[in-house]
Amino acid sequence: MTRNVPDKPTLDGLESKWDALWESEGTFRFDRTKTRDEIFAIDTPPPTVSGSLHMGSVFGYVQTDAHARYRRMSGKEVFYPMGWDDNGLPTERRVQNYYGVRCDPTLPFDQDFVPSETPPDPPISVSRRNFIALCHGLTAEDEVVFENLWRTMGLSVDWQQTYATIDEHSQRTSQRAFLRNLARGEAYSQDAPVLWDVDFKTAVAQAELEDRERPGAYYRIAFGGADGSDVLIETTRPELVCCCVALVAHPDDERYRGLFGSSVTSPLFGVELPVLAHNLADPGKGSGIAMVCTWGDTTDITWWRELDLPTRAVIQQNGRFQTEVPEWIASSQGKTAYQEISGLYPNQAQQKMADLLQTSGDLRTDPKPITHPVKFYEKGDRPLEIVSSRQWYIRNGGRDDSLRQTLLQRGEGLDWVPDFMGVRYKHWVEGLNGDWLISRQRFFGVAIPLWYPLDAEGLPDYSAPIAPDESDLPIDPTSATPDGYEEGQRGQPGGFLGDPDIMDTWATASLTPQIAGHWVDDPDLFDRVFPMDIRPQGPEIIRTWLFSTLLRSYFEHGQLPWGHATINGWILDPDRKKMSKSVGNVVTPLPLIEEYGAEAVRYWACNGRPGTDTAVDYGVMKIGRRLAVKILNASRFALGFGEDVGPEAIDQPIDRSMLAGLAGLVEHATAAFETFDYARALEVTESSFWSWTDDYLELVKARAYGTGPEANSAHASLQLALSVYLRLFAPILPFVTEEVWSWWRQGSVHRTNWPTAREFEGLLGDPDVLARAGEVLTAVRRAKSDAKTSMRTEVTSLTVVADPTTIHALRDAEADLLEAARATGIEYREGSFVVEATLAVDA
């Protein structure tokens, strides 16, 4: 075909040009007629669209795309969907801030509601339906922004295979999986103490906790012993004295042995409490004896459960102390004391209690300031409280050792890339201390698809939930009516109640293989893509997304959801600090794409080793850009000579020597990609490419400008080598390689065959010829550089001292070498390697 090589090739505009062409040509469209063994399926992470765009949003995705492109060229049909994680709290929070609204489910739907231009402060309350509409609207906008970014970055996603975790299909999938978990006994509800975020007013799961160091203080407080003596405890939460249910010490603690079985009286409130023994009590902490409250921390829950203590909960779901005086506080002094903290938040109550205890003399020393870890919801701003409430759980091995062992075993069956990431999974599963709490008292999410019958008193029977038929999914039980009931019976005695809660976002995200593969509505497709080949994701969501997906797949299909888990590293700011919004060091990709080009950003991302934390590095992006420019220019040179010449013309030893090196490179790069090491593939290709341009191109230049068989050999070699380099670079640098490919080839480079050794059959020479010639050329350049003269300076006499093998190799490259060095002849002598060049300027 005729070539169309531009005079001044440029990177400008390549992203949009090729993105548009790939889309219109359907280059990355998934061919669903392929069978499972012909398909490479990727369980793409659905990004949280309400989150900010930052470099972490680019890093892992580009690495995965490079691998996807490699597999596609290697002959696999790549199933590469894209999802948007829009359901859940991040979206609600963004909508609240963006529009200045709060959801109040008690309000009626307002059909004419339009959010104001600027968010009102204080926020206005809107109905659940209005709120959800705002969520849908805003996430749709966010998704466009993300898709544009991905397209600019060149992700070879099939943009017809998209989903959103809140869309109807995802809801149907999520509700069906939940109902099946319920039917098999893997899901259950329970009224129990849960960790509770008082601002979001929802329960949260173990996987969503984080510890934060907070200032606090130890308060040394006296309880009254039976014999009139004092029992001193230390606590960081004196406000909880009112809901204390016991004191505990270690059974072997000599100091308190005598007290076990006796009772003490709480200060101010005068409540009589037992002193008990439990081996979780640490003699070394505080005074060695602790007060157990319902509930101050998770240890309290353990003691409460294992010692069968009463429930005296005072902190309500709104985070405040209940207003009425609890019935267990009988004394008038105690009632008075409680009224002081009634209705307060814990931090306010703490100050008040400290004052009261100080006044009463029960605070025995000044509070001792400390900093200590406090549990927070990872997205929350205030410490979690523990409240009792009914919630839905999915079994995860946290309370069942045989399930735990099974899940550990499954984790070992997964290929972790890099392998040490598997340890994180193992530790997480080993450390689970309860089942997975999936219900959330929120609004924008997949509804728990259940109703409960109401008895004659109008009280729900949670033990007999009413499930919808799978064919009716998705449903919202707060508006849909269960079979056998009339809508008028909602909330009425003898009627029904719809579960008002939604599922946590992970309860749906844990089904991405089933959602993307259309488990519910397209079993044929599902069979072709499941189990998937890889799950690429970040290390921080091994405990959530990876674990929960593995769990759901185990329950539903009895197998691993994927063969490999490729875990990318963490992104750090240019100073190697963790990027965070609050620190203000978040680096966003768009300006960088603007400045360096998408390809340079891809180059940076693919320079980060698999699983290795990587800092944003503008220097690396510059190199990437330079490499892309170099590819354009070198290609222009390699394609600058007449028509295509077949490989049969390649007969010059130096040309065959170059191809021998290239064959080794292909082998090396292929092996690297096979182990998901895109970074090594890039490294070896890049380094080979630079010496190709520095040495080989310079050596054959003069010959290539000529005519005849020797010139034809050069032309054919340049073309073959260029074709190979373009294909090796294509997964990393998709735009520039496609651009050059289009100058002289039909179709997309991304749909051509990955290079193999077969292309070099019968063309391989002695790798030494080019290598030695390159060394001599470098030595001559050095001589010219030392003489501070131009590289065009003629060499009047050139002597090479070398071993016989080298001399033999050099004779094969002599004609090219003389031209490149601008010498007229070479004198050879045997000995250790030295190049002596006399330059024309020396004469």
Added chain:
RNA sequence: GGGCGUUUAGCUCAGUUGGUUAGAGCACUGCCCUUACAAGGCAGGGGUCGGCGGUUCGAGUCCGUCAACGCCCACCA
């Protein structure tokens, strides 16, 4: 408190089963407008491979130990 990872040139990082003189790019120095490329090319200087102790003929590489940094986890009275 436990685990994982990292520590190699001023900076950012490679270094594949232990094997000549430890590599690359950036930055720095010098030279060159050579008809693919001057927002480029060529050449060069620069490192006791975190500390200590082992194994070995030989250790950046394997083992032990300590330290710093990062991340994950932990029952936080």
